[in-house]
Amino acid sequence: MGVLDAALGRVFRLPEKDPSHRKSPKLLATPSHTAVADFDIPSGTSSSSSSSSASSLSSSSTFWRSPTPSIWSPRRYIPTKIRKNVSKRQMGVLLCVLLTLLIWILPPPQTWNRRVVHVNVPNHITSPYQVFRPIANAARKHPPDPRKWLEHNSNNKYALASRSSIVNAVSSHRHTSTKPRAALISLVRNSELEGIVQSMTQLEFHWNRKYQYPWVFFNDEPFSNEFKAATQNLTSSKIYYEVVPKDHWSLPDWIDEGRFMNSLEYLGAIGVGKGWMISYRHMCRWNSGFFYRHPRLKDFDWYWRVEPDVHFFCDIDYDVFRFMRDNNMKYGFNMNILDDARSFPSLWSRTRSFINAHPELIHPEAELDWLLDSRNSGDYNNCQFFSNFEVGDLNFFRGQANEKYFNWLDRGGGFYYERFGDAPIHTLSVAMFVPKREIWFFRDIGYQHDINRHCPPDSAHRCSCEPTPIDENFYRLVPLESTQKKPDDTCIRQFLGGPWLEKKYGWSQEGERMFGGDGYHGYELTGLEG
Numbered sequence: 342m343g344v345l346d347a348a349l350g351r352v353f354r355l356p357e358k359d360p361s362h363r364k365s366p367k368l369l370a371t372p373s374h375t376a377v378a379d380f381d382i383p384s385g386t387s388s389s390s391s392s393s394s395a396s397s398l399s400s401s402s403t404f405w406r407s408p409t410p411s412i413w414s415p416r417r418y419i420p421t422k423i424r425k426n427v428s429k430r431q432m433g434v435l436l437c438v439l440l441t442l443l444i445w446i447l448p449p450p451q452t453w454n455r456r457v458v459h460v461n462v463p464n465h466i467t468s469p470y471q472v473f474r475p476i477a478n479a480a481r482k483h484p485p486d487p488r489k490w491l492e493h494n495s496n497n498k499y500a501l502a503s504r505s506s507i508v509n510a511v512s513s514h515r516h517t518s519t520k521p522r523a524a525l526i527s528l529v530r531n532s533e534l535e536g537i538v539q540s541m542t543q544l545e546f547h548w549n550r551k552y553q554y555p556w557v558f559f560n561d562e563p564f565s566n567e568f569k570a571a572t573q574n575l576t577s578s579k580i581y582y583e584v585v586p587k588d589h590w591s592l593p594d595w596i597d598e599g600r601f602m603n604s605l606e607y608l609g610a611i612g613v614g615k616g617w618m619i620s621y622r623h624m625c626r627w628n629s630g631f632f633y634r635h636p637r638l639k640d641f642d643w644y645w646r647v648e649p650d651v652h653f654f655c656d657i658d659y660d661v662f663r664f665m666r667d668n669n670m671k672y673g674f675n676m677n678i679l680d681d682a683r684s685f686p687s688l689w690s691r692t693r694s695f696i697n698a699h700p701e702l703i704h705p706e707a708e709l710d711w712l713l714d715s716r717n718s719g720d721y722n723n724c725q726f727f728s729n730f731e732v733g734d735l736n737f738f739r740g741q742a743n744e745k746y747f748n749w750l751d752r753g754g755g756f757y758y759e760r761f762g763d764a765p766i767h768t769l770s771v772a773m774f775v776p777k778r779e780i781w782f783f784r785d786i787g788y789q790h791d792i793n794r795h796c797p798p799d800s801a802h803r804c805s806c807e808p809t810p811i812d813e814n815f816y817r818l819v820p821l822e823s824t825q826k827k828p829d830d831t832c833i834r835q836f837l838g839g840p841w842l843e844k845k846y847g848w849s850q851e852g853e854r855m856f857g858g859d860g861y862h863g864y865e866l867t868g869l870e871g
Contacts, residue, residue, distance in 0.1 A: 608759075613681060809868075
């Protein structure tokens with residue numbers, strides 16, 4: 342027995358080997374170290390017969406008796422060659438090296454559940470369906486592919502108006518269950534007839550005359566016959582004229598009227614947009630948390646919000662509502678810009694308190710980083726989806742999370758003591774309760790509201806507008822006299838992330854501003870690449 346065998350034998354109490362034991366072909370399944378009973382050999386027999394008998398009895402005994410359980414030894418897991426040629430000290434050093442390599446290769450535990458967000462940006466934009474959006478890792482094995490959907494379902498595939506009346510009737514019957522329950526909605530007054538005629542005419546011409554979705558108009562008073570006649574002449578789709586309930590368009594009983602009037606006077610004096618208008622406060626509140634509760638919309642799942650006096654510049658050759666539904670989108674926008682922070686100074690603090698009170702409502706894949714300014718104590722950076730153009734899932738807004746969030750803000754009085762807007766509220770709600778992959782950037786739809794204009798690149802064949810860079814409208818809603826801190830990157834770039842944040846070599850924001858620039862012209866990509 343070698344020195345190593347002797348040492349292991351003492352430590353693990355290994356039984357000594359039987360020198361007389363020989364393996365037999367019949368006993369290949371028997372462990373080599375087995376206890377063998379001692380037998381007395383009669384004295385009258387010869388030594389040779391005794392040896393033969395003992396060998397026979399030993400073999401027979403070993404075959405029939407159950408083997409004694411062997412004691413565990415680490416040597417059994419080490420190949421024989423290594424056991425003979427490697428010392429225990431060398432073996433210990435080898436194990437330490439292997440353990441060090443394992444620790445170095447494996448990532449740290451805190452990164453095991455980290456999500457990686459990939460940004461899909463085409464090198465060459467060859468069609469309006471080469472979209473700009475972040476694509477996060479989906480939980481499902483086969484997530485929807487919006488670009489592929491657009492390739493397969495464009496060219497007015499589901500258009501109704503382009504068919505003959507007989508084919509249209511048959512197709513309508515066949516697709517009754519598949520056409521989304523959707524509507525174009527607008528909050529508009531009788532006095533805004535000219536503005537809504539412009540918006541409606543352009544959207545009908547570029548899109549809805551082909552798809553014939555109904556219109557739903559809302560007003561805080563009954564619509565005039567003139568309004569009804571004029572709008573009915575613009576579409577072959579069904580139109581509904583609805584009145585907003587009084588309790589959705591009046592001062593709540595928990596609001597201090599004196600404090601409210603002081604707010605109107607103050608915000609008007611400092612130049613906050615429409616900060617002095619009582620009706621504007623009602624409108625923001627209704628668009629934030631009441632429009633989706635209206636009884637008329639209970640038969641619909643999707644909406645496209647249309648404002649008076651806006652422009653639609655581009656032909657749209659696919660069903661926008663089918664696109665949203667088939668790709669599991671919850672919200673669609675086409676401008677992501679800064680708002681005037683003086684309108685809602687307490688919005689973020691109230692939102693933070695809501696998150697602390699209801700952490701269970703926040704979506705596991707929610708991404709709020711793009712809305713927070715690291716240079717300003719992690720506060721809200723005032724970026725918003727410009728909500729006068731939005732396509733959304735009504736069932737999302739009717740959901741528990743959004744409803745609780747709206748009620749939380751509403752009870753705090755921010756719509757009247759300040760001037761909470763529906764745009765930042767919708768933005769924060771969507772960011773908290775919807776994963777990014779279910780938010781869609783409609784870069785391909787040309788649109789203008791007041792001074793803010795959006796026009797896609799490479800679109801001369803279908804749009805009547807000049808293409809705009811992706812940052813075109815970033816801070817146009819912020820007055821020049823405002824001391825509001827602007828984030829380092831534009832809102833849409835923070836939303837998209839990845840290559841959209843990359844800067845030109847040698848450029849610096851401070852350097853550009855020293856020469857009179859605004860500090861936002863150093864990006865590698867402009868959104869106009871062709």
